[in-house]
Amino acid sequence: MGQNKLSGDIYYPSKEVIAKANVKDWDELSEKAKKDYPGFWEERASELHWFQKWNKVIDDSNKPFYKWFTGGKTNIAYNCLDVHAKTHRRNKLALLWEGENGEFRAMSYYSLHRETCKFANVLRSMGVKKGDRVTIYMGRTPEIVMAMLACARIGAVHSVVYGGFSVEALHERIEDSQSKVLIVSDGAYQRGKIVPLKEIADEALKRAGGIEHVLVVKRTGQEINMEVGRDMWLHELMALPIANQDYTVEVMDAEDPLFLLYTSGTTGKPKAILHTHGGYMVGTYTTLKYVFDIHEEDRFWCAADPGWITGHSYIVYGPLLNGATSFMYEGAPTHPYPNRWWQMIEKYGLNILYTAPTAIRGLMRFGDAWVNRHDLSSLRLLGSVGEPINPEAWKWYYKVVGKEKCPIMDTWWQTETGMFMITPMPSVPLKPGSGTKPFPGIEMDILDENGTPVADNEEGFLVIKTPWPAMIRTIYGDDDRYVEQYWSKYPGMYLTGDSARRDEDGYFWVIGRVDDVIKVSGYRLGTAEIESALVSHVSVAEAAAIGLPHEIKGNAIYAYVILKAGSQPSEELKDELRLHVGHEVGPIAKPEKIEFVESLPKTRSGKIMRRVLKAKELGVDPGNLSTLEE
Numbered sequence: 001m002g003q004n005k006l007s008g009d010i011y012y013p014s015k016e017v018i019a020k021a022n023v024k025d026w027d028e029l030s031e032k033a034k035k036d037y038p039g040f041w042e043e044r045a046s047e048l049h050w051f052q053k054w055n056k057v058i059d060d061s062n063k064p065f066y067k068w069f070t071g072g073k074t075n076i077a078y079n080c081l082d083v084h085a086k087t088h089r090r091n092k093l094a095l096l097w098e099g100e101n102g103e104f105r106a107m108s109y110y111s112l113h114r115e116t117c118k119f120a121n122v123l124r125s126m127g128v129k130k131g132d133r134v135t136i137y138m139g140r141t142p143e144i145v146m147a148m149l150a151c152a153r154i155g156a157v158h159s160v161v162y163g164g165f166s167v168e169a170l171h172e173r174i175e176d177s178q179s180k181v182l183i184v185s186d187g188a189y190q191r192g193k194i195v196p197l198k199e200i201a202d203e204a205l206k207r208a209g210g211i212e213h214v215l216v217v218k219r220t221g222q223e224i225n226m227e228v229g230r231d232m233w234l235h236e237l238m239a240l241p242i243a244n245q246d247y248t249v250e251v252m253d254a255e256d257p258l259f260l261l262y263t264s265g266t267t268g269k270p271k272a273i274l275h276t277h278g279g280y281m282v283g284t285y286t287t288l289k290y291v292f293d294i295h296e297e298d299r300f301w302c303a304a305d306p307g308w309i310t311g312h313s314y315i316v317y318g319p320l321l322n323g324a325t326s327f328m329y330e331g332a333p334t335h336p337y338p339n340r341w342w343q344m345i346e347k348y349g350l351n352i353l354y355t356a357p358t359a360i361r362g363l364m365r366f367g368d369a370w371v372n373r374h375d376l377s378s379l380r381l382l383g384s385v386g387e388p389i390n391p392e393a394w395k396w397y398y399k400v401v402g403k404e405k406c407p408i409m410d411t412w413w414q415t416e417t418g419m420f421m422i423t424p425m426p427s428v429p430l431k432p433g434s435g436t437k438p439f440p441g442i443e444m445d446i447l448d449e450n451g452t453p454v455a456d457n458e459e460g461f462l463v464i465k466t467p468w469p470a471m472i473r474t475i476y477g478d479d480d481r482y483v484e485q486y487w488s489k490y491p492g493m494y495l496t497g498d499s500a501r502r503d504e505d506g507y508f509w510v511i512g513r514v515d516d517v518i519k520v521s522g523y524r525l526g527t528a529e530i531e532s533a534l535v536s537h538v539s540v541a542e543a544a545a546i547g548l549p550h551e552i553k554g555n556a557i558y559a560y561v562i563l564k565a566g567s568q569p570s571e572e573l574k575d576e577l578r579l580h581v582g583h584e585v586g587p588i589a590k591p592e593k594i595e596f597v598e599s600l601p602k603t604r605s606g607k608i609m610r611r612v613l614k615a616k617e618l619g620v621d622p623g624n625l626s627t628l629e630e
């Protein structure tokens with residue numbers, strides 16, 4: 001990468017890191033992939049198991065509905081488990097887990113395979129068939145991994161709803177996906193308290209129809225309501241002979257759906273991003289192997305929640321496809337003390353830590369001493385995802401956690417991309433705050449309003465110009481919205497919704513969302529969801545939400561509320577509204593600040609001009625106001 005010519009603040013990888021790296025020469029690999037990207041992906045796909053080989057790597061006959069590995073037959077869960085359970089990896093740890101309360105579990109490939117097959121048979125016995133949707137609403141325990149893989153194994157489509165979401169968010173997702181089975185934990189431990197997941201689910205099920213059975217996983221053991229005929233305990237069914245009968249796997253078409261994952265968009269309800277067995281498998285397998293440089297002896301820790309794409313791709317599928325050991329922790333990073341993470345890295349000898357800037361900033365706040373108490377010499381690589389990482393946090397992570405020997409893989413990607421898109425690899429020189437360049441085989445650009453590429457260091461719209469295997473296939477049930485949202489601004493190119501610039505060395509710097517999506521602590525929330533939660537309160541007539549810079553969370557939500565006639569503004573009402581949003585959407589969506597207003601800035605067509613609110617709050621120029629109504 002022309003190492004001597006780079007400008008700015010550069011961090012070069014050490015000889016040891018390069019010597020170990022799966023990819024030593026990134027430029028060479030990129031050049032090769034550029035000449036023939038289908039060929040590049042085809043080679044990667046050949047490293048995995050297929051019941052029947054594909055006829056075609058990419059079918060682009062119906063753009064933008066791309067298909068990958070058409071004619072190929074596989075099953076991602078088979079590649080995650082059965083393949084390894086038949087080799088020397090049989091007794092290797094697949095999953096290593098620590099509960100917030102200090103409990104510990106370790107599962108080998110053999111045992112995770114066996115338990116998952118039993119779980120799959122339990123689902124079969126409940127009538128779940130290929131193509132059926134199953135909603136999963138659980139805390140971070142090994143059972144969520146089994147639940148996802150069990151669905152994949154029998155060809156059911158999982159839809160995991162993050163355990164931090166609440167009643168209305170869960171209701172909407174159950175209904176939109178038309179799930180017939182819900183898998184839920186009784187509760188989850190978080191910060192020493194219990195999140196009553198089953199209770200929240202019961203309330204959501206009063207609003208949603210369609211669920212025939214609820215499979216309940218015992219974690220916290222508190223008293224819960226079990227509805228006769230509908231609700232069943234997993235551990236009771238797992239003890240029945242039915243759970244043991246067979247280990248058959250559903251042979252899936254490469255393009256058969258694997259999962260739905262809801263994410264926030266610009267307008268309206270969250271949309272279900274659809275991913276498939278074949279392409280997603282090839283994408284997550286390859287990116288994890290190259291970027292986090294997975295080796296046989298590695299213990300990889302992705303500290304995200306399985307309820308987000310990061311967890312899907314890099315706690316569950318990516319690590320298991322690579323036959324690695326995936327570590328999962330149930331609780332909060334600071335429970336009971338701010339050294340919890342460092343303690344676990346030392347205790348289990350973890351080699352790779354992948355987390356979000358918000359978590360890094362949150363832990364940095366407690367000072368270096370908490371980190372320095374622990375031997376973190378097992379760490380070889382670090383990672384970041386979810387939002388731009390500020391250079392200050394980057395440097396702290398690099399120096400204090402990584403002891404200046406662990407390169408930081410700042411990976412830019414989205415729920416829709418399924419896999420890393422802009423990312424370094426260990427052998428690449430780094431610049432704090434930049435994800436470096438697109439992954440081999442992927443072409444990206446930064447365009448102005450008219451579709452012309454911008455000059456170096458100018459800001460513009462980030463787009464993807466080549467299809468990639470783990471790409472979103474559609475928005476479930478809404479093909480039109482898929483085309484409109486991602487492929488209509490610049491025909492033939494995928495619109496990311498982010499703005500970015502590229503420097504003179506070709507390094508990409510992602511700036512942030514340019515639409516009405518707010519990243520709060522790395523979580524993606526739509527202004528529309530927060531606003532509709534506020535408006536669902538009896539006292540509220542209208543509401544607007546915006547994101548404003550926040551030291552730890554990246555962005556914090558500010559909400560402006562017009563009350564209904566007869567409702568009186570008060571501090572108590574503000575608290576009530578915050579609680580209401582927490583109850584409907586989830587604690588992460590609670591506004592930091594609520595302000596009661598008489599009117600909201602709107603365009604003549606009635607759209608709220610959030611940038612005007614934002615500019616006012618920040619004390620900056622609101623820009624062009626010609627469309628403002630008054």
Ligand code: WT7
Nearest residue numbers: 385386387388410411412413414415510513524
């Ligand atoms: C949005 C996607 C896929 C991982 C979790 C987030 C922002 C993500 C980075 C990064 C700067 C980033 C973008 C993107 N984002 N990673 N390394 N640097 N921004 O997935 O919830 O679908 O959010 O997260 O704005 O569009 P998501």
